[in-house]
Amino acid sequence: MAEQYNTLGAALVEQWGPPSDAVQAYDEEINEHVTIRIYAPACQKKALPVGVYYHGGGYMAGSPALEDPICRIISEQTPCIIVSVDYRLAPKYKLPTGIDDGYDAFLWAYENASKLNGNPFAYFAIGGSAGGGIALSVTEKLIRNGKRSLIQGVVALNPITSHMDNPPAKYKDIYKSYSENASNVPLIDRHCMDVSFGNSGVQPDDSLVFVTLSSNLSSFPPVYIATCEKDILRDDGVVLEHLLQDAGVKVKREHYARFPHYFFVFPSVKASLTFILNAVQGIKFVLNPDIMPSPQRTTEHLLGEHTSTNRESAVANEADSSKKRDHITNTSHDAGYDQTSSNRTGIDSDTRLDTPHPDSIPNPAPTQPDTEFADEEEQDEQPEEDDPFGLDDTDSTRTASTASITSSITRYRWENGRRYHAYKDGVYWGPNDEQAAEHLDIAHHLFLLSFDNKLHLAPIGKNPQRVLDIGTGTGIWAMDFADQYPSAQIIGTDLSPIQPTWVQPNLKFEIDDAEDEWMWQRDSFDYVHVRCMFGCIADWPRFYQQALRHLKPGGYFEQIEFAPGFKSDDGSLDPNSPYGTWHDIGVEVGRKMGRSFETMYEMADMISDAGFTNIHEKRYKWPIGTWKRSRADKVLGAWVRFHIEQGLENWSMAVLTRFMGWSRERVLLEIALVKQDLKRDDIHGYHEMRVVYGQKPRD
Incomplete structure (x- = not known):
């Protein structure tokens, strides 16, 4: 399984295209066991926040190289120094070895703030999947060792926070993703998690690995969490959010409906860049905004520098304007303050063009369009073309803002795989799908x-x-x-x-x-x-x-x-x-x-x-x-x-x-x-x- 993960990851890195020269990167050994890759925005003279980044891979696969494009975007757009950790992996090295390596890397990064041109008052841990779990575990270990003052925030993307057999009793009733997404979901399922936990040697009651069992949550710094609906780890993030709220910790969670675990590493998915840029906003959420510098360049250049032929559609018009459309739910909680809002962002899996060979296409006679009509409630049955994950990709959650809309207005025309308006059908030639x-x-x-x-x-x-x-x-x-x-x-x-x-x-x-x-x-x-x-x-x-x-x-x-x-x-x-x-x-x-x-x-x-x-x-x-x-x-x-x-x-x-x-x-x-x-x-x-x-x- 690890070999398959690494092969896929290497192919995805190639799809992101050549790295930008806006971020400089180099490797360094911090001890005999751990190598790090350091990313720094070019031309930044001010001391920058420092994020210690932990890659995903179920504790048994992955490397900094496989998440190089994500680290570069985060480093440039925050802007910040990213220290990506090549921690030791299972099954050769059981947990908590990977956590200990992550902890050592965090301390090294903090002790070398001057060398990194880092701001010692703006250190945070960040990671995805198992790496998100390690970011949280490193925070837990810092607190246990009396070093809480070193870390100002955590960014946890699809993190592991609980063992499926031992979720926190208080929220056991809402911990359902291990049953709802046990199979028939992309990327990881129950079998993958069984293999991961088995090879890692974790115990279900280990509160260092599974921080939802920690007694130190009230001491945690602000936390940003990203969850995905079609993810077996979905409720790991949901339960963590509830527990942090209970503990009075500032926390924000963004939820990506219809998307699977770790989809943001796929450059062919439109929402990937939106996800990453929202994570950048998550960094700014957990850190003091008064110490945040501005990036040298805004996001429009990402189009040319981080795209490939099938992917040039993940553009976010800064995270601010992208949040004006569907399918991200954003909840935030601060001590003494609790707010829930639905931000509408329109993120969506990509559609790709598989071009037929010219020789296979005869000179066609005029044809009638392949047309169907579907009521809005039936639209889930209409297939989107080449959905990378095979997930439902309609935008049936979109509704009009006037009370006079009737079912006839949403009885859309489906034609040649695209959706068109129903009111005054045919007057306008453009589709109205996502x-x-x-x-x-x-x-x-x-x-x-x-x-x-x-x-x-x-x-x-x-x-x-x-x-x-x-x-x-x-x-x-x-x-x-x-x-x-x-x-x-x-x-x-x-x-x-x-x-x-x-x-x-x-x-x-x-x-x-x-x-x-x-x-x-x-x-x-x-x-x-x-x-x-x-x-x-x-x-x-x-x-x-x-x-x-x-x-x-x-x-x-x-x-x-x-x-x-x-x-x-x-x-x-x-x-x-x-x-x-x-x-x-x-x-x-x-x-x-x-x-x-x-x-x-x-x-x-x-x-x-x-x-x-x-x-x-x-x-x-x-x-x-x-x-x-x-x-x-x-x-x-x-x-x-x-x-x-x-x-x-x-x-x-x-x-x-x-x-x-x-x-x-x-x-x-x-x-x-x-x-x-x-x-x-x-x-x-x-x-x-x-x-x-x-x-x-x-x-």
Whole structure:
């Protein structure tokens, strides 16, 4: 079993791609038994927090090398020094040998704070699975030996905290994961744990190994815990949280619904990077925030430096904005303070494209899309493609925030493996499943990157009162706007109820078709925002007239759109390649639909014709890939390429099968060929984007 674990781990490390030069790493022997790997952010001059990291592997497998990508991300993004410990493993070395090695490494790291450029007041233990258990056991041993002052926090990711045969009596009734996840779950099951505990020589009543039996919990520093639903160790974390709360210890637990044990080491899973970045926030939770330095670089560069072809989708727009969607439950407890909240984050296992060989695909005749309809409660039966863990991956927990939603609105269309809206079925061409939702949130981050982190360019003032967001999608722009402008009442509309339920009190979402007659009071909005509505409106002049009528005099309308395809100025993009013909295909699709995909080129004139004044247009050429010279352009280009790669199927599957007669296989092949060219830096492609805003006359 250890050999299989190590082989898989080595393969996963390769998938993360080459290491970034933003973190320096080197190995050092601290005694005759223990070697450590030290990670330090480059160019950091201040003394940094120090985390002593313990790898997973059931006490009998694993090594620092197998979790090298995770340590690098944590080191850079916290920022902190990471000391990753190569502790001795079972069955040759029974426990508590591994714990003793971990303890010795922690003391060495503390005693060498000056050498490491570490802050002696900001030391923490961190680890996952068995390593999470060791991090907790090292803390227990420090307390027993009168060295509690050396450690300021613990970050325990899917940790071992209890023996399945001897959970704490007080919480035995909720300790169910060993029965619920005993078999038919990915990665580890009951058999794996039996082997691990058997080889490690642990006793069920050992309170050093199983800290839920400790009598010292009230002396523990703050603890951050991450648990996963499909994990046999799930309730190890749950019970530990309860016991720490009982002991008055500051504790926070984040729970990942539908995910299995240790999924975050898989770079092909979208949520992996989100998990790791949330662990970074966990470090900041357990340490004193006043001593935390800022990272030299923010998370957007992780896209280019920690991704492989199948993985470039785990992007978190910082942990803050990622928590505005589904499937993470976050509970926190401090002494004298207890709060439970549901943060909605949208993390989701990845879908991968298995590209068919071109020779295997005949030139297809026009086909009808493979279409089904399913009520929302039946959606669990709809398969997601290539779920890496074989787990249920629907987003049926998403609900609308208005009470008027009927079952017909959530009786979604399933077509070619993707899910589409039911209300006004077929009017909008884009899917509304989790894959599409994540892509919309990636686009949101890209716009922020382009606009210097601004949510709008129109000069709307500091206190707008009523704001309308047409085609709100996941609602992420509206939620950010509600945070920035608490004085405003925001309405976000869409055909699909995929927005979170738990939102700010000054925001509400409504199911509405922007092509219908607008039912709001005229002259009532200070600002109307529209983004990425190409191919959605049949009569744009009428749409702009409605926006004008419903704005207050002096109010602003703003629209952001991008082109249906891609260009180059130097001839490096072959106009006859799939990459080069994407634009023309989009134009033809729009013509057949009767809904133009060229809105970007036309909107300034149409907005002016509608009667708006003070019209401004700003044009952008987004570089695709990292072919430009400046670092800022390389970061932007990496995001643009990522956005396009994730968007190609969303943009094309429905329209090409419905209006162009293509088969699903032909669409996927075309997408695969475009993606091949997207990665070529000798093609100097760019994607055009424009912003237009105008003002309703005051008279």
